[in-house]
Amino acid sequence: MIKIGNISLPEFPLLLAPMEDVSDPPFRSVCKSNGADMMYTEFISSEGLIRDAIKSRRKLDIFEEERPVGIQIFGGDEEAMGMSAAIVETVNPDLVDINFGCPVKKVVTKGAGAGVLRDVDLMVRLTQSVIKHTQLPVTVKTRLGWDDDTKNIEEVAERLQDIGIAALSIHGRTRCQMYKGLADWELIGKIKNNPRIHIPIFGNGDIDSPEKALEYKNRYGVDGVMIGRAAIGYPWIFNEIKHFLQTGEHLPLPTVQQRVAVIRQHLKHSLNWKGPKVGIFEMRRHYTNYLKGFPNIKEFRSRLVQLNTYEEIDEVLEEVLRTYDGFVAEKNLWTFAEGAPNCETAK
Known part of the structure; x- marks a missing residue:
C-alpha cells in the first residue's frame, strides 16, 4: 500500500x-x-x-x-x-x-x-x-x-x-x-x-x-x-x-457501446453540475476525442456540437450505435482541438 x-x-x-x-x-x-x-x-x-x-x-x-x-x-x-x-x-x-x-x-x-x-x-x-x-x-x-x-x-x-x-x-x-x-x-x-x-x-x-x-x-x-x-x-x-x-495481457479495446455509455455518463454529469446550457456547450469539446477512429464520423460530430438538448444529442448517439455496431476503433490518442492540456489553457 x-x-x-x-x-x-x-x-x-x-x-x-x-x-x-x-x-x-x-x-x-x-x-x-x-x-x-x-x-x-x-x-x-x-x-x-x-x-x-x-x-x-x-x-x-x-x-x-x-x-x-x-x-x-x-x-x-x-x-x-x-x-x-x-x-x-x-x-x-x-x-x-x-x-x-x-x-x-x-x-x-x-x-x-x-x-x-x-x-x-x-x-x-x-x-x-x-x-x-x-x-x-x-x-x-x-x-x-x-x-x-x-x-x-x-x-x-x-x-x-x-x-x-x-x-x-x-x-x-x-x-x-x-x-x-x-x-x-x-x-x-x-x-x-x-x-x-x-x-x-x-x-x-x-x-x-x-x-x-x-x-x-x-x-x-x-x-x-x-x-x-x-x-x-x-x-x-x-x-x-x-x-x-x-x-500481462491486454483488455479488449472499448466497443462503440462502451464509448457511447461513457459519453452519456460524462454528458449527464456535465448537465447536473453545470446546468443545461453550459453543460451541453462545454461537452462539445469532448466528442472528437471519444469518437476518434470511427470512419466517416465527421457528420455525427458536426451534429452533436450543434444540438442544444440532451434528448437531441441522445438521438444522435443512438444513430452512432446503430451505424457502428460491431466496429471497434483503434486506441484514441489525444487531439483536443480547443487547446493544450494541463495548465496550457489557464486564464
Whole structure:
C-alpha cells in the first residue's frame, strides 16, 4: 500500500493529472469509473479564491464518489497561499496539492507555477505557508527545473520533503520544454532512488500505454504514475494498465457501446453540475476525442456540437450505435482541438 498522510492507495496507484479546462467533476467521474485511483481538481488560483472569484470557487466542488481527491492550488504569495489552503480545507478534500509545474507565460510571469523553480527558497516558503494553514496532507507537483541548465529537482525534492510534504509528483520536462520532446524519466528515477527520499514519488509524462507504464515502473521504481493527456477521450487507459500489470495481457479495446455509455455518463454529469446550457456547450469539446477512429464520423460530430438538448444529442448517439455496431476503433490518442492540456489553457 502507498500512504499519503492518512490516505491509503493500492500498490502502484494510477493518478489522474490535474488539467485546466479538462479535469472537472464530469471528466473525473468517468476516469474514476474506469480505474483512476486518485484525482486532482483543475488548478485554482490562490488569489482567485481569496477574491471569491466565481470560477475559482466552483473548482472546489468535489463529490464523495471520486475520493480520494486533492484540490490543487497555485500562486506566488506566501500569505495568499496560506489563506487559500485554509479555504480549501473547509470543503474537506483528501489533500492539498501545490502546482509548481505550470509552464504558461501568464502564470509564470506572476511568479507562480513553474516560475517558482527559479527560486527554490521561495518554493520552500510557499510550501511552508500551505502546510502551516491546513491539517490535510500537502503534496506538490512540479517539473525537473526551469531549463536544461537548471534541473534542480534533486534539491527541490529533498528540501520539500524536509519541511513536510507527503508526496511529490514530477513531470519529466523543464519549464522551457513546455510539453515538447520526450519526458526525462532518468532524473525522476534518480529522485525515487535517492536514499534520503522516503515520501512517495509519482512520475508524469508520456504514459500512454500499458507497456510503457510497466516499463517505467520496473526501470525507474516510481511509486505510481500520473496520467494526463492519454486519458482525454480514453478513460479506459487506467483499467487497461491495471489489467496488464496484473496479467500481462491486454483488455479488449472499448466497443462503440462502451464509448457511447461513457459519453452519456460524462454528458449527464456535465448537465447536473453545470446546468443545461453550459453543460451541453462545454461537452462539445469532448466528442472528437471519444469518437476518434470511427470512419466517416465527421457528420455525427458536426451534429452533436450543434444540438442544444440532451434528448437531441441522445438521438444522435443512438444513430452512432446503430451505424457502428460491431466496429471497434483503434486506441484514441489525444487531439483536443480547443487547446493544450494541463495548465496550457489557464486564464
